[in-house]
Amino acid sequence: xxxxxxxxxxxNLNRSKKTDSCGCGNxxxxxxxxxxxxxxxxxxxxxxxxxxxxxxxxAGFLIGAGAVNSSCSVxxxxxxxxxxxIEWEEYFKGNYKxxxxxxxxxxVDRLTRSYELRTGKNLSMSSKDAEEDVxxxxxxxxxxxxxxxxxxxxxxxxxxxxRATEMQYIRIHEMDEGKGFNFEESDDNYYHExxxxxxxxxxTQCFHCDNPxxxxxxxxxxxxxxKDGIVVIDYDWCIGCRYCMAACPYDGRRFNWKTxxxxxxxxxxxxxxxxxxxxxxxxxxxxxxxxxxxxEGQNPACVExxxxxxxxxxxLLDPKSNIRWILDNKKVFRLKEDLGTEPKFWYYMD
Amino acid sequence: xxxxxxxxxLVKDAMLxxxxxxxxxxxxxxxxxxxxxxxxxxxSIQLDExxxxxxxxxxxxxxxxxxxxxxxxxVAAAAVMLxxxxxxxxxVDFKQAVLIGEGLAVAALLMCLAFVVxxxxxxxxxxxxxxxxxxxxFPNSMLAWDVIVLNGYLFINITIPLYILMMRxxxxxxxxxxxxxxxxxxxxxxxxxxxxxxxxxxxxxARPFWNNALLGPRFLxxxxxxxxxxxxxxxxxxxxxxxxxxxxxxxxxxxxIVTVAAQINLIMLISELFKEFYAPTHHSISAVYLxxxxxxxxxxxxxxxxxxxxxxxxxxxxxxxxxxxxxxxxYVLCGMLFVAIWIEKGFGLIVPGFIPGPWGKIAEYxxxxxxxxxxxxxxxxxxxxxxxxxxxxxxxxxxxxxxxxK
Numbered sequence: 001x002x003x004x005x006x007x008x009x010x011x012n013l014n015r016s017k018k019t020d021s022c023g024c025g026n027x028x029x030x031x032x033x034x035x036x037x038x039x040x041x042x043x044x045x046x047x048x049x050x051x052x053x054x055x056x057x058x059a060g061f062l063i064g065a066g067a068v069n070s071s072c073s074v075x076x077x078x079x080x081x082x083x084x085x086i087e088w089e090e091y092f093k094g095n096y097k098x099x100x101x102x103x104x105x106x107x108v109d110r111l112t113r114s115y116e117l118r119t120g121k122n123l124s125m126s127s128k129d130a131e132e133d134v135x136x137x138x139x140x141x142x143x144x145x146x147x148x149x150x151x152x153x154x155x156x157x158x159x160x161x162x163r164a165t166e167m168q169y170i171r172i173h174e175m176d177e178g179k180g181f182n183f184e185e186s187d188d189n190y191y192h193e194x195x196x197x198x199x200x201x202x203x204t205q206c207f208h209c210d211n212p213x214x215x216x217x218x219x220x221x222x223x224x225x226x227k228d229g230i231v232v233i234d235y236d237w238c239i240g241c242r243y244c245m246a247a248c249p250y251d252g253r254r255f256n257w258k259t260x261x262x263x264x265x266x267x268x269x270x271x272x273x274x275x276x277x278x279x280x281x282x283x284x285x286x287x288x289x290x291x292x293x294x295x296e297g298q299n300p301a302c303v304e305x306x307x308x309x310x311x312x313x314x315x316l317l318d319p320k321s322n323i324r325w326i327l328d329n330k331k332v333f334r335l336k337e338d339l340g341t342e343p344k345f346w347y348y349m350d
Numbered sequence: 351x352x353x354x355x356x357x358x359x360l361v362k363d364a365m366l367x368x369x370x371x372x373x374x375x376x377x378x379x380x381x382x383x384x385x386x387x388x389x390x391x392x393x394s395i396q397l398d399e400x401x402x403x404x405x406x407x408x409x410x411x412x413x414x415x416x417x418x419x420x421x422x423x424x425v426a427a428a429a430v431m432l433x434x435x436x437x438x439x440x441x442v443d444f445k446q447a448v449l450i451g452e453g454l455a456v457a458a459l460l461m462c463l464a465f466v467v468x469x470x471x472x473x474x475x476x477x478x479x480x481x482x483x484x485x486x487x488f489p490n491s492m493l494a495w496d497v498i499v500l501n502g503y504l505f506i507n508i509t510i511p512l513y514i515l516m517m518r519x520x521x522x523x524x525x526x527x528x529x530x531x532x533x534x535x536x537x538x539x540x541x542x543x544x545x546x547x548x549x550x551x552x553x554x555x556a557r558p559f560w561n562n563a564l565l566g567p568r569f570l571x572x573x574x575x576x577x578x579x580x581x582x583x584x585x586x587x588x589x590x591x592x593x594x595x596x597x598x599x600x601x602x603x604x605x606x607i608v609t610v611a612a613q614i615n616l617i618m619l620i621s622e623l624f625k626e627f628y629a630p631t632h633h634s635i636s637a638v639y640l641x642x643x644x645x646x647x648x649x650x651x652x653x654x655x656x657x658x659x660x661x662x663x664x665x666x667x668x669x670x671x672x673x674x675x676x677x678x679x680x681y682v683l684c685g686m687l688f689v690a691i692w693i694e695k696g697f698g699l700i701v702p703g704f705i706p707g708p709w710g711k712i713a714e715y716x717x718x719x720x721x722x723x724x725x726x727x728x729x730x731x732x733x734x735x736x737x738x739x740x741x742x743x744x745x746x747x748x749x750x751x752x753x754x755x756k
Contacts, residue, residue, distance in 0.1 A: 050482050051483050052481045053483075054477070054483045057364055060715065070410070070702065091474075094485075095478075095485045100520045109538075128627045165402075171709065172707065182615050183710045184635075184706065184710035185710070186710070187707070188474050188709065188711065204709065213554065213555060213556060216490050216491065217490075217491050217492065217493065217553075217554075218486060218487055218491055219479060219487050219491045219493040220478045220484060220485055220486065221485045221486075221487045221496045222478070236475075237475070238471070238472065238475075238487075239470055239471065239473075239476055239478055239479065239644055240470050240471015240472040240475075240476045241403075241466075241469070241470055241471070241475055241493065242412065242469075243493050243550075245408075246412060246556070246557060246704070247554050247556055248556055248708070249555060249556035250556075250708055251408075251707055251708040251709055254408055255401075255408060255411060255471065255473070256400070257400055257401050257402035257406070257407070257408075257738070258399060258400040258401075258402035259400060281400035281401075281471070282401065282470070282471025282472040283471060283472060284399055284471075286396070286544045327668060334567070339555045339556070340555070341555075
């Protein structure tokens with residue numbers, strides 16, 4: 001689909017081209033019914049049964065130790081019982097990538113219910129899959145960006161990032177004019193009025209590479225490329241080894257070094273399982289092109305918030321899209337192309 | 351059934367053996383226990399607060415834990431340097447050293463696994479890695495490979511000595527047809543664990559400091575210097591405190607291995623330095639940071655220069671037979687080499703890989719008290735396990751503990 005009529009230059013590194021885009025070896029249907037399986041995948045094919053067995057064995061041990069007290073106790077209230085039950089089910093659920101639609105719905109229900117039990121508030125969580133014939137891409141106009149950082153703020157609010165450590169997916173690099181794209185001497189942590197004289201600005205974030213090194217290295221397949229090209233993370237499957245962080249050449253990934261804090265008032269309640277739902281400590285997260293918005297046909301929050309119009313987002317497979325117009329008519333380039341990562345994030349100048 | 355009975359008796363005897371000893375032994379074990387408990391307490395803090403209790407950040411995302419892990423994989427792999435000649439070439443000299451070497455490998459591997467677990471953000475979710483119930487990204491992820499080879503190596507290094515000990519325990523001679531295939535396997539496997547661990551770093555195009563074809567071979571060379579150096583020191587201590595006989599020739603033969611490996615390691619170091627500094631490119635910035643500091647950020651300078659001086663002095667001194675054959679000096683040189691390689695293969699390798707970051711940002715890394723305590727705790731755990739294994743092994747080898755038929 002995307003490989004034959006690509007609108008951009010690709011390095012031919014003798015890589016055997018896969019025809020799929022979701023990495024599971026299957027072009028149509030959901031990822032759970034795979035056709036080509038190696039030995040390990042065959043074992044993985046029955047994850048629910050084995051995990052169920054594992055769950056029961058563990059339950060046996062824990063009941064012996066009295067650790068599931070609250071979920072079996074007669075004294076504790078219904079709500080705390082339900083809470084403990086949800087935690088129990090959540091701990092033993094499988095990898096989202098391999099879940100059936102029914103399982104996806106169940107975990108979404110559990111997560112929304114758990115939030116309701118904790119805060120008394122409702123939220124809506126989607127598990128919408130990628131649409132057919134969609135491949136998302138992004139373009140950034142260096143001439144227009146003035147470094148206002150509205151994109152950064154919008155991103156933090158939209159994606160429920162930890163306020164305590166001020167986690168940000170987007171970095172805006174302030175560069176000296178006349179020195180070119182010199183990232184070493186640029187400043188991505190400035191606090192002064194912008195645009196500053198003699199400077200220009202350039203934003204980086206996750207580039208949603210077509211050949212993402214972070215996905216290759218994950219030991220548990222907790223991160224993968226979706227069919228519409230978005231690189232996502234299953235926050236509940238990630239074990240927190242941070243190998244993907246070391247593998248990313250673009251500083252696109254963030255780690256929750258402590259329990260993230262978002263004040264209840266500020267929580268964005270329109271969520272997606274693979275996107276902006278609340279994270280826990282010890283897991284990776286990153287830009288998802290605001291999957292909760294983009295899969296509903298909206299622009300990501302950064303594109304919407306940019307006051308200068310330097311950000312463009314769209315479907316690369318739609319010949320009438322703005323992003324295609326930019327790729328066709330502007331002299332675009334990508335960063336660190338020599339690494340063969342094939343980012344779907346282009347820069348250009350007017 | 352009989353084997354099981356013998357094993358049970360062996361475990362019982364081992365329990366007796368490790369709980370009895372002289373005053374020095376009890377003090378040693380008590381100190382180790384205390385350090386372990388202190389480490390565990392600090393680990394509980396880390397579990398509670400998350401990895402923010404460590405000095406690691408989004409900029410330098412691996413630190414002391416992964417550094418020690420990398421180094422200890424080398425120590426574990428080096429046991430093979432003693433296994434091969436002892437079993438296959440029928441070199442009697444080495445036989446006593448082999449049990450000690452394999453015990454060291456087991457202790458080092460358990461430390462490796464402990465360091466990896468300590469580094470995890472979600473240790474409770476580690477079951478996601480177990481093939482069958484979890485999802486294992488094999489063969490794509492080098493970390494998945496590493497989990498397999500490390501556990502496999504652990505298995506080999508437990509079973510071979512266990513078989514030999516069980517035989518000696520019953521007063522029988524171990525059958526070479528049973529253990530020689532295992533020995534051959536472990537030889538290849540040892541090289542494998544170290545190459546795979548090197549590939550873990552080598553395969554990342556994002557980190558030019560690691561993305562270097564010499565990394566794997568250099569890992570091997572430095573491991574075969576540091577591992578046997580540690581074994582020499584351990585043998586010297588055992589010789590002094592137990593009636594276990596280790597002839598001088600054994601130690602001298604091992605010191606040959608150390609010397610050759612250290613020389614090769616030094617040649618590779620020179621080759622690396624030449625490549626980085628003769629025609630520096632963008633990719634040499636990490637090396638510049640490591641050896642000379644960058645923009646006034648110089649945290650690693652004292653460490654790396656200590657390491658290089660120790661390394662060069664020890665290697666040159668070891669090269670001369672006269673110096674090397676003086677055992678007192680040899681022990682000192684081995685200690686120097688061990689420390690030098692611990693620095694160089696530990697945070698001298700891991701930390702500069704992250705500095706400067708992908709966009710040239712220089713953020714330094716300093717381990718916190720919690721991190722250092724957990725690290726010390728894990729080292730104490732390794733020493734504890736090794737002491738137990740070595741004490742039992744020696745007692746069986748010496749015939750102090752034998753199987754009594756009832």
